[in-house]
Amino acid sequence: MPNLSVRRQCQLLQLSRSGVYRPQSEVAANDLALMRGIDELHLELPFYGSRRMTFELNDAGHAVNRKHVQRLMRMMGIVALVPRPGTSHRRPGTRSTPICCVAWRSPSPTMCGRATNTPKTLLAGGQL
Structure with missing residues (x-):
């Protein structure tokens, strides 16, 4: 078989050239x-980062x-066992009540909305 370029081989096999990779080096x-040292340290102290x-x-x-340690840890699939961002978010599908509705309840049905938007006479218990 004659030497075919990668471009021609991909055309014949109907593959995109971006999907063809060279073999990884040793x-x-x-x-x-x-x-081996990283693996031993990670087994002993799993919370250590790069x-x-x-x-x-x-x-x-x-x-x-x-940077070299980061690359090797990434190759090995090793990450430190620490809290990750976003751990305090609620689960999907759960309902939440806004804090303004929980913290301040209106004493009368005529008062609704935020306390800063109500007249001071209503907040003091007086009449209009």
């Missing part, structure tokens, strides 16, 4: 050693920066 030996993990690896004798 992981270097020093990266494997770092990944910053603290970098300090621990440098103390253990590995010369590594935070």
Whole structure:
């Protein structure tokens, strides 16, 4: 079979060129050693993120920066066990009552709305 360009191969197979990827390169030996260290630290201290993990690896004798540790942690699928943003939101499908309706209840049916919009005589209990 003659050498066909990737473009022509994709045309023949009716694939888009953006869907064709080159094979991933092999992981270097020093990266494997770092990944083993990251994995051991994560098992021992699962709440450490990339910053603290970098300090621990440098103390253990590995010369590594935070970006490299982040990339390796991302490759391994390791994330720190910390509270994530959005944990205080309510579940979907639950109803909520606005705080203004819960905190201030009108003593009479004629008074409705916010307390700042009512005449002062009504708030004081007087007549108009």
